[in-house]
Amino acid sequence: MTKILENTSIKTYNTFGIDVKADFLCFYNSPADIKEIITNGPLHRDTEMIILGGGSNQLFTSDFKGVLVHPVNDFIERVEEDDDHIFLKVGAGCNWDKFVEYAVSHGYGGIENLSDIPGNVGAAPVQNIGAYGVEAKDSIYKVHVVSFHDGSEKTMSNEECKFAYRNSIFKSDYKNKYLVDSVTFKLNKKPEYISHYGTIEEELKKFDEINLTTIRQAIINIRSSKLPKPEEIGSAGSFFKNPVITSIQAEQILKKFPDMPTYPGEKNMTKVAAGWLIEQCGLKGFINKKGTAGIHDKQALVIVNKGEATGADIVEIAQMVQSRIFEKFNICLEPEVIIL
Numbered sequence: 459m460t461k462i463l464e465n466t467s468i469k470t471y472n473t474f475g476i477d478v479k480a481d482f483l484c485f486y487n488s489p490a491d492i493k494e495i496i497t498n499g500p501l502h503r504d505t506e507m508i509i510l511g512g513g514s515n516q517l518f519t520s521d522f523k524g525v526l527v528h529p530v531n532d533f534i535e536r537v538e539e540d541d542d543h544i545f546l547k548v549g550a551g552c553n554w555d556k557f558v559e560y561a562v563s564h565g566y567g568g569i570e571n572l573s574d575i576p577g578n579v580g581a582a583p584v585q586n587i588g589a590y591g592v593e594a595k596d597s598i599y600k601v602h603v604v605s606f607h608d609g610s611e612k613t614m615s616n617e618e619c620k621f622a623y624r625n626s627i628f629k630s631d632y633k634n635k636y637l638v639d640s641v642t643f644k645l646n647k648k649p650e651y652i653s654h655y656g657t658i659e660e661e662l663k664k665f666d667e668i669n670l671t672t673i674r675q676a677i678i679n680i681r682s683s684k685l686p687k688p689e690e691i692g693s694a695g696s697f698f699k700n701p702v703i704t705s706i707q708a709e710q711i712l713k714k715f716p717d718m719p720t721y722p723g724e725k726n727m728t729k730v731a732a733g734w735l736i737e738q739c740g741l742k743g744f745i746n747k748k749g750t751a752g753i754h755d756k757q758a759l760v761i762v763n764k765g766e767a768t769g770a771d772i773v774e775i776a777q778m779v780q781s782r783i784f785e786k787f788n789i790c791l792e793p794e795v796i797i798l
C-alpha cells in the first residue's frame with residue numbers, strides 16, 4: 459500500500475524551499491504502487507501528475523493542483539561484474555551523492571566528477587546530469603521504467619534514452635508518461651581520472667596523490683566554494699543553460715568583449731558561459747526590493763531564495779536577467795530549471 463499525503467506542504471521537498479501545497483503527494487516504492495494509484499488512487503481521476511525527485515531542478519510558482527509522485531525506493535544492488543567493470547542497479551529514490559560516495563569508497567570509477575550534485579538517482583538519466591567534463595550518460599548502462607498508462611515495465615538501453623546535453627527522451631516523449639524506477643550503471647574497476655577540467659588540477663595539488671577519493675574531495679571543495687548548500691540557501695543550482703550561439707555571432711561579441719569564455723559546439727556553433735554574461739551585467743549579488751530573492755554573490759548563474767521567496771519572486775529575477783542579457787548581448791537565455 460503506497461503512502462499518500464493530501465493537501466500537504468512541499469517546502470521540504472524542493473531545494474528552493476518554496477512553501478506551496480500539493481493536492482496529493484504519493485510515495486513510490488515499487489511498480490505495484492503505480493498500478494495502485496492509477497486504478498484506485500488519485501491518478502484514477504483525470505488529474506495532472508508530475509514526478510518529483512529531490513526537487514532540486516523544479517520551481518513551484520503556485521500550489522500544485524494534482525498528484526506528485528515521489529520515488530523513495532532507495533537501494534544499491536550489485537548485478538554483475540567482470541575484471542574491468544561492475545554493474546550496479548540503483549533505486550530512483552536513492553540520493554545521488556550517496557551513490558557517488560558508495561562508488562568512490564568501493565574503488566569504482568566513472569561518476570566521481572559528478573560528486574555533490576543534489577537530487578536523486580531517478581532524475582540522473584532524465585537530466586543527463588553533468589559536471590567537470592563528465593555526464594551521467596557516460597556510465598548509464600540501462601534504465602528500468604514503469605508506465606503511468608498501465609503500470610507495465612520495460613528496460614531501456616543507453617541508446618534508447620536519447621541522451622544529449624541536459625536532455626533525454628524522459629524530458630520529451632516520455633515526460634511524465636514513464637517513471638524511472640531504477641538505473642543500472644557500468645562503472646570501472648580500473649578508473650581513468652578526468653582532472654583537466656575547470657580548476658580540478660589546481661585543487662588536487664593540495665593532496666598527496668590522485669585517486670577517486672581525492673578527486674571527489676577536490677570537486678566537493680570547488681563546488682562548496684561557489685555553490686550554495688541547499689540546506690542553508692534555497693536554489694536549484696544553475697538557473698540557465700549555457701547558451702549555444704552561431705560562431706559568427708560569437709566572433710562579433712568577442713570583438714567587443716574579448717574576455718568572453720567560449721567553448722566549441724557542434725556545426726559552427728559556440729557555447730557561451732551564461733554565468734559570465736550575467737556577471738557582465740553587474741547582477742552578481744543582486745537582491746530584489748523585497749529582500750526575498752537574489753543572485754548568488756559567488757556564482758551569478760544561481761538564483762537564490764534569501765528567506766521567504768515565492769516562486770513568482772524567483773521568476774521575476776529570472777525574467778529581469780533574461781532581458782538584461784538580451785539587451786547587452788542579443789542572446790536569449792533558456793532556463794535549465796523546470797518552472798511549474
Ligand SMILES: Cc1cc2nc3c(=O)[nH]c(=O)nc-3n(C[C@H](O)[C@H](O)[C@H](O)COP(=O)(O)OP(=O)(O)OC[C@H]3O[C@@H](n4cnc5c(N)ncnc54)[C@H](O)[C@@H]3O)c2cc1C
Pocket residue numbers: 473508509510511512513514515516529550575576577578579580581582584585586587588589628634636637638639685686687688693694695696796
Ligand atoms: C546547488 C545545486 C547544484 C547543482 N549542480 C548541478 C550540476 O553540477 N550538474 C547538473 O546537471 N545539475 C545540477 N543541479 C541540478 C539538479 O541537481 C539536477 O538536475 C538533478 O538531477 C535533479 O534531481 P532531482 O531528483 O532533484 O529531480 P527533480 O528536480 O525532482 O526533477 C527533475 C526532472 O526530472 C523528473 N524526474 C525526477 N525523478 C524522476 C523519475 N524517477 N522518473 C522520471 N522522471 C523523473 C522530474 O519530473 C523533473 O522533470 C544542481 C542543483 C542544485 C540545487
